[in-house]
Amino acid sequence: MLKKRLIGVITVKAGVAVQSFGYSRYLPLGSPECLAENLDRWGVDEILVLCIDRSRSGHGPDLALLRRLGALGLSTPLSYGGGVHTVAEAAQAIQAGAERLCLDAVLHADPGAVRDMAALLGSQALVAALPMAMRNGEAWHYAYLQGSLLRHTEETNRLFDDGTVSEALLIDAVHEGQRNAFDAELVRRFPRPATPLIVFGGISEPAQIGTLLAQSEVVAVAVGNSLNYSEHAVQNLKQQVQSPSLRPAIYMGGR
Amino acid sequence: MSKLSVGIVNYGVGNLTSVRHCLQDLDFRCRVSDDTAVLAGCDLLLLPGVGAFPLAMKALQVRGLDRFLIEQSAEGRPLLGICLGMQLLTDASHEGGLTRGLGLIPGEVVSLGQGRWHIGWNTVEKVSASPLFDLDGSESFYFNHSYVYCGADEYQLCRTAFDGDFASVIGSGKTVGMQFHPEKSQLSGHRLLQQIVRRLCDA
Numbered sequence: 001m002l003k004k005r006l007i008g009v010i011t012v013k014a015g016v017a018v019q020s021f022g023y024s025r026y027l028p029l030g031s032p033e034c035l036a037e038n039l040d041r042w043g044v045d046e047i048l049v050l051c052i053d054r055s056r057s058g059h060g061p062d063l064a065l066l067r068r069l070g071a072l073g074l075s076t077p078l079s080y081g082g083g084v085h086t087v088a089e090a091a092q093a094i095q096a097g098a099e100r101l102c103l104d105a106v107l108h109a110d111p112g113a114v115r116d117m118a119a120l121l122g123s124q125a126l127v128a129a130l131p132m133a134m135r136n137g138e139a140w141h142y143a144y145l146q147g148s149l150l151r152h153t154e155e156t157n158r159l160f161d162d163g164t165v166s167e168a169l170l171i172d173a174v175h176e177g178q179r180n181a182f183d184a185e186l187v188r189r190f191p192r193p194a195t196p197l198i199v200f201g202g203i204s205e206p207a208q209i210g211t212l213l214a215q216s217e218v219v220a221v222a223v224g225n226s227l228n229y230s231e232h233a234v235q236n237l238k239q240q241v242q243s244p245s246l247r248p249a250i251y252m253g254g255r
Numbered sequence: 256m257s258k259l260s261v262g263i264v265n266y267g268v269g270n271l272t273s274v275r276h277c278l279q280d281l282d283f284r285c286r287v288s289d290d291t292a293v294l295a296g297c298d299l300l301l302l303p304g305v306g307a308f309p310l311a312m313k314a315l316q317v318r319g320l321d322r323f324l325i326e327q328s329a330e331g332r333p334l335l336g337i338c339l340g341m342q343l344l345t346d347a348s349h350e351g352g353l354t355r356g357l358g359l360i361p362g363e364v365v366s367l368g369q370g371r372w373h374i375g376w377n378t379v380e381k382v383s384a385s386p387l388f389d390l391d392g393s394e395s396f397y398f399n400h401s402y403v404y405c406g407a408d409e410y411q412l413c414r415t416a417f418d419g420d421f422a423s424v425i426g427s428g429k430t431v432g433m434q435f436h437p438e439k440s441q442l443s444g445h446r447l448l449q450q451i452v453r454r455l456c457d458a
Contacts, residue, residue, distance in 0.1 A: 002417055003376045003395060043374060043441060073276030077397050077439045094305055097272055097440065099399060119351070121306045122339075122374050124399050166372045166401070196372070219375065247376045247395050250441050 003247040004213050005045035005220035006228050006238060009200060010035045012051045012082070015065065021177035022129075023144065029228055035070060036069055039227065040076045042234035043250030047078050048169075048222060050129075054083025055105040056145060061079065061093045070097025081129050081169070085110065090117040094125065102169050104129040105145060111164075113154050118164045127155075127198065128165040131173035134187050139189035152191045160192040160248035167196045167219060170186045177203030177225060184209065187215055198222050206240035213243050256278045260284040262297030264340075265325070266314045269305035273339065277438035281449045287361045298456045300324065300332060304339030308348035308364065308402070311339055312356060321357060328359050333429040333455035341425065341432025342402060352403050353415050357414075360427045362406020367421075372401045379423050379435070387431060387454045388424075394443035396435035403434065429455055 010032050011020045017035050018026040029035065032049060039047050049069065051062045061083045069078060081102030084090050090101055101121075106113055107128055118126055131142040133149055141156075160167050164194040170190060175181035181202035189195060199212055200222035209221050227233045235249035261283045263271055275285045278301075286293055294300055302324065304311050315321040328334050336344045345356045348364035356364070367373060374397040381388075390413065403421040404411075412431070413424035423434045431451060437444035 001377065002373060002398075005375050067272075070270070070272040071276075073280060075277065075439060075441045075445065076275070077399070077436070094270055097270055099270065099305070099436070119307060120310060122401065124374060124401050125305060163370045166374060194370075196374075250443075 004243070004245040005154060006209070006216070006234065006246060007046045007048050007198060007220050007222040008039040008044040008234065009048045009050060009222045009224040011224055012062070012065065013050060013053050015062070019177070019228065020052070022174065023176060025177075032065060033068055033072060035228065036074060036078075036094075037072055039234065040072070040074045042232055044076060046220070046255045047074065047076050049078065049080050051082030059083055060085070061089050063092055063096045066093060066096035066098055073155070079127065086113055087116045087120055090121060094121060098104070100125050100127055102127045102129040103165070104131070104194065107156050107159060108143070108153065111159055114159055115164050123163055123166050126165045127167045127169050128159060129169040129171065131171040133174045134183055134185055135173070136188070137189075139186050141192065144173070157191055160195050167198055169198045169200055169222070172201030176200075178202045179204040179226065180208050182212070184212065187212070187217060190217070192215065200224070206237060206242075207209070209237070209241045210243050213245050259299065259452065260285045260286060260297040261452060262294040262300045263287040264294060264300060264302045264320060265289045266311070266318055266320055268288050268311045268314050269303050269339070271303055274301065274303050274438040276450070277445060277448065281445060281452075283452060289318050289320065291319070294323070295327065298333070299452055300327060300334045302334065302336040302340035302343060304337065304343060308340060308342055308350040308356075309354045311343060312354050315343070324357055324358065326369070328418065328430050331429060333458070334359065334431070335451065335455065336432035337438070338400060338434060338436055342404070342436055344425075344430060344432045345404060345406065347400060359430045360406070360410050360425050360432060362404055362410055362425070364402045365405045367401050367403055373398050377415050377417065379413045379415050382414050383389060385412045385426065387412075387426070387458070388447055388450045390447070393423065396437065396440040396444055396447070398435045400434060404432075429458055431455065
């Protein structure tokens with residue numbers, strides 16, 4: 001049986017791993033490489049590195065960081081998001097060490113480029129990152145570059161309809177950084193109901209994770225800050241969630 | 256005893272660092288190259304791959320690596336394909352139209368279905384008596400694909416359940432393909448990769 005995934009998220013700002021609170025306040029955590037090594041050793045199902053300032057600064061993907069992560073020899077799948085706008089950048093990010101790419105700004109700015117990326121890399125390598133927030137009973141897209149809520153466009157939705165992207169990273173933009181605060185209504189109101197969803201933002205508690213994993217559209221739960229508080233956080237969390245849909249925790253420390 | 260050497264075929268597609276690291280951790284000597292003279296000196300050739308079949312096949316052809324791999328296989332060189340690399344070993348793929356593959360394992364690659372992907376960790380059940388590896392069916396491996404092998408039972412070494420099931424390890428002689436990523440499958444994947452490389456070289 002295909003298992004659902006527990007994804008460890010490393011949020012990176014200015015090259016430093018940070019604890020993020022609603023993408024507005026940040027506390028430094030240290031080296032992204034150290035956090036990635038921990039998650040790998042603790043047997044997380046996937047590592048997602050989100051470099052949140054790359055699109056805003058126009059710097060493109062952080063290939064140097066990806067190469068440093070690649071040089072660690074991680075034995076866990078690595079996904080990367082941040083600053084990927086062109087086919088060339090997408091190919092470089094994959095060659096530098098990422099298995100999959102989370103795309104955000106380019107989904108709205110240049111859907112054609114996303115289709116070209118799918119033609120080159122395969123749609124299984126592409127995830128649509130969608131920061132979202134509820135407004136008047138509807139799930140809206142939070143366009144962080146503009147700092148405003150926008151309705152989902154048909155052009156973006158078509159990327160799901162035609163299979164250009166394989167999954168969506170649904171980020172609760174309002175509750176990101178808070179404990180046990182993810183708004184599950186966002187899952188129910190997602191504009192394309194059949195889309196496989198990775199949910200992220202305000203997710204920390206075992207019961208909350210178990211409830212989210214029980215929803216058929218949710219293929220993965222992504223956890224950020226709370227995995228950095230204690231040793232063996234992944235194994236502990238998996239044991240507490242006790243969901244048969246998750247792979248049992250594996251410890252890689254004996255490599 | 257000298258270390259076994261693995262030649263990782265570099266045809267400009269995908270991430271080669273992960274698999275190289277994994278093999279080095281497993282105490283194999285690695286050469287990453289598109290130079291046939293370098294690759295021909297290795298005990299086993301590994302064909303990695305991430306991306307779309309037609310472009311990958313073209314990348315092999317442009318470098319003359321398609322002919323080289325076919326010749327090496329005919330001479331009995333062990334050959335291991337991973338993910339897209341596994342699919343390239345087959346006769347053809349229907350991804351983006353029909354594209355001929357290397358033809359080293361009879362069968363074709365077909366879509367799981369429109370808008371269907373198999374992404375994440377899943378178990379692998381051995382369905383053949385292949386001496387190349389041992390599996391008890393309990394361990395999970397990391398998959399990331401939307402196309403699968405379709406061919407005769409005799410070439411299917413393992414199968415994986417997913418809305419029905421599909422062949423997750425295929426093989427013919429000393430040529431083997433794995434649909435999942437052993438290098439990204441933590442302890443389970445590393446153990447399996449070590450076993451297959453060693454036993455293919457010993458076969």
